[in-house]
Amino acid sequence: MMIQPFKALFFLTLILGSMLTLSSPSWFIMWLGLEINLMSFIPIILENNNQRSTEASLKYFVVQASGSTLILFSAVSLLLKNYPLSPPSFLQTSYILLLSLAAILKMGAAPLHFWFPGTAEGMSWLNCMTLMTWQKLAPMIFLSYMPLSSAVILSILLSSFFGSIGGLNQTLMRKIMAYSSINHMSWMLLSIHLSMKIWTSYFLIYSLISISFMLFMLKNKIFHLSNLFFKKTNYQKFNCSLLLLSLGGLPPLLGFFPKWMVINKATSFSMFLTTFIILFTLISIFFYIRMIFSSTMLNYMNKKQMTLVSPNNTTEILSILFSIIGTAVSMKIFFF
Known part of the structure; x- marks a missing residue:
């Protein structure tokens, strides 16, 4: 089965977005890699162009955008406040907790897993393979830094x-x-x-x-x-x-x-x-x-x-x- 050129292009940017998150030491570049990954996966979900795939893509976009907003807010707050590394303050611990919750939300782990089964049900088996394997890689690496x-x-x-x-x-x-x-x-x-x-x-x-x-x-x-x-x-x-x-x-x-x-x-x-x-x-x-x-x-x-x-x-x-x-x-x- 031949892969359509537009799908191959989006898979390439999907991989590049994840690799950018994996290889970057900067919060902002890691967030940028997650966004590239998100915007590349949405057209791949919509390849079937039916009601179920449209619903799945909308759920996925809303959840991932919410997680990215939490990451951006927490990371920027940590950088601007310039908290000392030791001992950690209450606000610093709170922002790190928000970063952890954002990564948990993006990878679909409990207790923020409410979107995951319904989204997987609206996808094809090939897209499910991507969702349950490659799409978990970048958020887990992001979480490992904390x-x-x-x-x-x-x-x-x-x-x-x-x-x-x-x-x-x-x-x-x-x-x-x-x-x-x-x-x-x-x-x-x-x-x-x-x-x-x-x-x-x-x-x-x-x-x-x-x-x-x-x-x-x-x-x-x-x-x-x-x-x-x-x-x-x-x-x-x-x-x-x-x-x-x-x-x-x-x-x-x-x-x-x-x-x-x-x-x-x-x-x-x-x-x-x-x-x-x-x-x-x-x-x-x-x-x-x-x-x-x-x-x-x-x-x-x-x-x-x-x-x-x-x-x-x-x-x-x-x-x-x-x-x-x-x-x-x-x-x-x-x-x-």
Whole structure:
């Protein structure tokens, strides 16, 4: 499938905006990079030109513009007031708290996640891939420059809670992926304040698994949970099951090892925080397993559905390899 020239141009500026935020030491240039990223993503969302994509783009613009306003206000206030670095004053702490909340809002982490599932539902699978992976990169790097605050700790706890509980009663696949992304945000927010190496490993592995799963959904035109149950071969169900279990972090699949790295480092930081996010991650694994059980057992008595069909698509083969063989890469990152 050929990419349209205007879409390629906007994807290029999208990447450049994020790289500008990642590489700049200045608050203003970082804010400028976030704005370039925002204005590049809006036309990409509107490519379908229907009511759902228009609504999604409007939600995304309003939320991101609100976050950018908070960043600009807080950063300018910190620069103009010229607060001493030590000891931090009350107003300085308040402005840093606002900067943290703005980054949390822009990445769609709880408790400011209200816009994320609805916006993801109005997008295509390709745009969902961008929203749930690349679009989280710049706000997380922005947040890593600030000290660990109470707002970030609260966001870690609530992202784990809402990400797991919110996905239990969902039947729309893009909303399920949105709540899964919110749950993974708790792990990434914790890891980014523990070690940049661990966060980089977690983000890359999460992005790899999520993109593989969403490409599988796109190829098979799956948008609702019922689409996963019927007219699927055993091979497709096996592929989907592997990706879901890996996304949930079940050992020994690829998604388990970044969680293992975070747990190994976080137990010395806060045992309560680590135990909390592990318990609520088990709930997300529960609804992944429920989806797998329903999709594999619903048509068990239909013998035509039990024939094993060999793969005929490179994407499907790679998604299985990434889920299984990638464990060796994760173990190398962990031990070396």
